[in-house]
Amino acid sequence: MSDGEFKCVTIVGVGLLGGSLGLAMKARTPSVRIFGVGRRRQALDEALACGAIDEAYLDAAEPAGRSDLVVLATPVCAFEQHLRTIAPVLADGAVVTDVGSTKDFVVRTAGGTLGKAGAFVGSHPMAGSEKKGVAHASADLFEGATCVITPIPETPPTTAERVENLWRSLGMRTLRMDPRDHDRAVAAVSHLPHAVSAVLATLPEQRYMEVAATGFRDMTRLAAGDPEMWRDILVTNREAVLEALDAMAGSLSRLRDLLDRSDAAGIERMLAEARDRREQSNAGQ
Amino acid sequence: MSDGEFKCVTIVGVGLLGGSLGLAMKARTPSVRIFGVGRRRQALDEALACGAIDEAYLDAAEPAGRSDLVVLATPVCAFEQHLRTIAPVLADGAVVTDVGSTKDFVVRTAGGTLGKAGAFVGSHPMAGSEKKGVAHASADLFEGATCVITPIPETPPTTAERVENLWRSLGMRTLRMDPRDHDRAVAAVSHLPHAVSAVLATLPEQRYMEVAATGFRDMTRLAAGDPEMWRDILVTNREAVLEALDAMAGSLSRLRDLLDRSDAAGIERMLAEARDRREQSNAGQ
Numbered sequence: 381m382s383d384g385e386f387k388c389v390t391i392v393g394v395g396l397l398g399g400s401l402g403l404a405m406k407a408r409t410p411s412v413r414i415f416g417v418g419r420r421r422q423a424l425d426e427a428l429a430c431g432a433i434d435e436a437y438l439d440a441a442e443p444a445g446r447s448d449l450v451v452l453a454t455p456v457c458a459f460e461q462h463l464r465t466i467a468p469v470l471a472d473g474a475v476v477t478d479v480g481s482t483k484d485f486v487v488r489t490a491g492g493t494l495g496k497a498g499a500f501v502g503s504h505p506m507a508g509s510e511k512k513g514v515a516h517a518s519a520d521l522f523e524g525a526t527c528v529i530t531p532i533p534e535t536p537p538t539t540a541e542r543v544e545n546l547w548r549s550l551g552m553r554t555l556r557m558d559p560r561d562h563d564r565a566v567a568a569v570s571h572l573p574h575a576v577s578a579v580l581a582t583l584p585e586q587r588y589m590e591v592a593a594t595g596f597r598d599m600t601r602l603a604a605g606d607p608e609m610w611r612d613i614l615v616t617n618r619e620a621v622l623e624a625l626d627a628m629a630g631s632l633s634r635l636r637d638l639l640d641r642s643d644a645a646g647i648e649r650m651l652a653e654a655r656d657r658r659e660q661s662n663a664g665q
Numbered sequence: 666m667s668d669g670e671f672k673c674v675t676i677v678g679v680g681l682l683g684g685s686l687g688l689a690m691k692a693r694t695p696s697v698r699i700f701g702v703g704r705r706r707q708a709l710d711e712a713l714a715c716g717a718i719d720e721a722y723l724d725a726a727e728p729a730g731r732s733d734l735v736v737l738a739t740p741v742c743a744f745e746q747h748l749r750t751i752a753p754v755l756a757d758g759a760v761v762t763d764v765g766s767t768k769d770f771v772v773r774t775a776g777g778t779l780g781k782a783g784a785f786v787g788s789h790p791m792a793g794s795e796k797k798g799v800a801h802a803s804a805d806l807f808e809g810a811t812c813v814i815t816p817i818p819e820t821p822p823t824t825a826e827r828v829e830n831l832w833r834s835l836g837m838r839t840l841r842m843d844p845r846d847h848d849r850a851v852a853a854v855s856h857l858p859h860a861v862s863a864v865l866a867t868l869p870e871q872r873y874m875e876v877a878a879t880g881f882r883d884m885t886r887l888a889a890g891d892p893e894m895w896r897d898i899l900v901t902n903r904e905a906v907l908e909a910l911d912a913m914a915g916s917l918s919r920l921r922d923l924l925d926r927s928d929a930a931g932i933e934r935m936l937a938e939a940r941d942r943r944e945q946s947n948a949g950q
Contacts, residue, residue, distance in 0.1 A: 457929075506878050528876060555875060565873035573865055573884040578939035579916040580858055581946075583909070588850035589946040590840060591813060593791050598883050599858040603943050607936035615929050624868070625921045629914060631864040636910045644742075644900050651892035654863035658888050661866075661874045 385542065386449040386475075392417040392440050392462050394427040396508060397479045398453030399517030402432035404550045407519040415443030417462075427514045445469035449546070452478035457612045459486060463493040470499060477503045477543045481566060483530040483559035485616040491534075501543045502530040502559060504566070505552060512606050523551035530559040560620075567620035572628055574610055575621070577602035670827065671734040671760075677702040677725050677747050679712040681793060682764045683738030684802030687717035689835045692804040700728030702747075712799045730754035734831070737763035742897045744771055748778040761785045762828045766851060768815045768844040770901040776819075786828045787815040787844060789851070790837060797891050808836035815844040845905075852905035857913055859895055860906070862887035 389405060391398045394416040402414040416433030417440045418424045424436035437443050444450050444466045452459050459478060466476065476499050480486045483502045490500040507525040527547040531540040544554045557565070581603040584592070614621050638646040674690060676683045679701040687699045701718030702725045703709045709721035722728050729735050729751045737744050744763060751761065761784050765771050768787045775785035792810040812832040816825035829839045842850070866888040869877065899906050923931040 506876065526876065526878070562876070565869070565876045568869035568873050569877040569881040572868070573880050575917070575920055576861055576865060577884065578936050579913060579920065580861065581939040581943040582935075583857070583912050583916065584850070584853035586946075588853050591791065591811065591847070591850045592854040592946065593811070595858055595887055596854040598886055599862065600939075600943050601883055602880055603936075603939040605936075605940070607933045607940055610936050611929050611933040614924055614932055615927055618924055618927060622921065622924060625917060625924070627868050628864060629917055629921075631868065632860070632910060632914055632917075635860055635864065636907065636914075639899055639903055639907060639910070642900060642903065644896050647899055648892045648896040650867075651863050651888075651895050654866040654885075654888040655890070655892055658866040658885050661871075661877065
């Protein structure tokens, strides 16, 4: 698979991720044509101005019909509508992927709407920030980060390879997972921490914020994320997040029991296990 | 109250906070004599070598009898033993304070053991890091941070002022709170976040750590803290931490209910409230 195999690319959603994808692909292969699709004229104009896209559209149908790659980069709950728009116009051999944070819902939605078997493979490039909008897009957003690809048994190997090579060409480390396994993993390491961060931010009485320090600031940083995007992530990963919330509630309840009976040794063991688990993981590095 | 009013200071516990206090006081008033008390000869030697203390002792009795200020800087659960050692030797007019993270337990322990009414006022300098030991001590650790002073009705105003002026002279912003109110505040903004961070670190299956990114790393940073120190903090702030754990469990359960019935609007409202609360607070700055 050669670099720059995609000549015409439609990116639906020109926010932080969609805009960065356009910039990164053009930085790598200046001849690629990027068609940006958005709801708001202003975001499209910004994307044109910064060079993230070459042409701007309010609807995906026209550019998608002329593209060999279509990437969905809107909030996940809007994917179905765009897939329905794209389905009838998609060229033979064209590939569709996405940048959504949940995969089972997305892969099932694509299977149900796209019609063309094997045109879709899910992607989750794990890059981004609390910042949103094309104004914060950058050509090296993906560099060095991990991208999970979620082919299913029905996915032709070449489709998965083409999408995998795309992310690799942008400097990402790729990793293949089953969509449901991906969802359980990100529920534990990303969606639950986000939910917990939001809950922590709402708990202290306002007058107690005077004594809040770096620990509180770090633990509520994720809560600054976009409520609409995170609503979609939690709702489309409902089962795995419910499981993760139950595991969290169970562990907090065990800690509560230890503290209730002043079991200092038990508390210390729990804290030591947490420290060791963190140090063994990548997170400790 | 003039600068450097304390001529001879005993610091019990020469770790990060005790060592930094010695360095900071000597940087401000080179003539002050700092007596360091520790259990381990090696830590005392390090403290002597870096200039955090002038003399080293394995027991507090002798230096405390010659001091006009005694500061407890060991883990909180060791305070009672040191207070019993200090009580019979403490000079008239000498002041005792501490750097512990919980205050009601400490203030009650001091009241019950020290005998001399009004010699003690609790302090909680909110400075530090996950690093421990005098090797990480620094003269400017306290600069710009907040210190809570917790006088009670029995505390003579001059005792509270002398301790408040000490922390101010080291560049801290001071704040007075009732000990129990302090404990509820730090339970919400510090102790609960720590407990939650530890629980989050233990939840993901090991194989899922491959997809852990900056969000997970930030949310489990506190879990790297010293288990022994945090055990003491949780145990000596039991009531307030239990209250905070119950509030957390209640909020997580409300989020679980919203997600269980796929109430997207309700979830978005909860996430938006969290973001707004964070932005309104100092934490958002």
